Amino acid sequence: MKLDERLYQEEIKFCANTAAKLGYKPEVMFELMLKVKSTEMAGNEKKTLQELTNKYLN
Numbered sequence: 001m002k003l004d005e006r007l008y009q010e011e012i013k014f015c016a017n018t019a020a021k022l023g024y025k026p027e028v029m030f031e032l033m034l035k036v037k038s039t040e041m042a043g044n045e046k047k048t049l050q051e052l053t054n055k056y057l058n
Contacts, residue, residue, distance in 0.1 A: 005038050028056035 016029045035049050 003038060007033070023058050024053065025056045025058060028053050031056070 016026050019028050031052055
């Protein structure tokens with residue numbers, strides 16, 4: 001979704017639907033859009049993101 005550094009509504013909807021199928025609340029998309037980088041993320045950044053998104057699991 002962030003590979004080309006542009007956000008398209010269709011991409012956001014697709015990712016939100018995928019997240020819902022994986023058991024996440026739709027609100028997780030806001031956290032992901034704010035925190036996920038288009039470049040490689042360090043291990044501690046990934047761990048922090050995982051802990052944050054776990055709060056959105058149904």
